[in-house]
Amino acid sequence: MLYKEKIIKPIAYIRTEFPSKFGIPRQSSLKNNLFGSIVFEPKYSHEEAFRGLQEFSHLWLIWHFTETEKNEPSLTVRPPRLGGNKRIGVFASRSPYRPNALGLSCVKLEKICSDRESCNIPYCPLGKESCKKHSGISLLVSGIDMKDKTPIFDIKPYIPITDCHPDASEGYTSVTQNHMLSVIIPENIRSVIPKEKLSRLISVLEDDPRPGYRHSVNDSDKIYHLEFDIYDIPFRVKDGKLIVLDNIKTN
Numbered sequence: 001m002l003y004k005e006k007i008i009k010p011i012a013y014i015r016t017e018f019p020s021k022f023g024i025p026r027q028s029s030l031k032n033n034l035f036g037s038i039v040f041e042p043k044y045s046h047e048e049a050f051r052g053l054q055e056f057s058h059l060w061l062i063w064h065f066t067e068t069e070k071n072e073p074s075l076t077v078r079p080p081r082l083g084g085n086k087r088i089g090v091f092a093s094r095s096p097y098r099p100n101a102l103g104l105s106c107v108k109l110e111k112i113c114s115d116r117e118s119c120n121i122p123y124c125p126l127g128k129e130s131c132k133k134h135s136g137i138s139l140l141v142s143g144i145d146m147k148d149k150t151p152i153f154d155i156k157p158y159i160p161i162t163d164c165h166p167d168a169s170e171g172y173t174s175v176t177q178n179h180m181l182s183v184i185i186p187e188n189i190r191s192v193i194p195k196e197k198l199s200r201l202i203s204v205l206e207d208d209p210r211p212g213y214r215h216s217v218n219d220s221d222k223i224y225h226l227e228f229d230i231y232d233i234p235f236r237v238k239d240g241k242l243i244v245l246d247n248i249k250t251n
Helices: 128-132 171-175 195-205
Strands: 012-015 035-040 058-064 102-113 138-142 150-157 182-184 224-228 231-238 241-244
Touching (some): 195 231
Antiparallel strands (some): 035 138, 231 241
């Protein structure tokens, strides 16, 4: 063995509005109005660990796909955006079913949070009361693609001169970008969900949260459920329209 195995432990956990993985954006930065609060383990939540971070606008997050680990990961996967029928190599994909179940996301750094008493950011997933229960530094970021309470192993600054390659080719993903639905939400539902939260919900729904292989299937009678924050949102899709049903529930 050329390498001695090492156990890595989370340095933080991210709080988001997605209690389950269904409906989470398929990549980071696709929905910049979706926010996450990164809450650090006590040993890392000290100001000196973040000295200089305020000079960067974006961050790389290395995190754990907590629900997708397999004992024997496959060497090929079926990307949902290719209909779920075509296999490609796992290293030519961003599938969560990976040898080490590691995720990589680029997010925007919105705020380095330390003053708990005066914090009053309405779109912070922690909420004002929960925020006060945490001590030390936390980070508010946007453009997330992670489930609530996802473990984070490391954070690195995004450096444009090395991390941005405008001339890069993108393989099969170039033909899977534009699949959008119009979203219909009954007025009685619009009055229940706070306005700003509603706009974030609509941005998730218009991307069609159904599995990619269902996008071309006529399943207008099938009811799906999206968990978003405290809400259970039932919907169906018909003729390019996503129709939210009027029997939403709160968890």
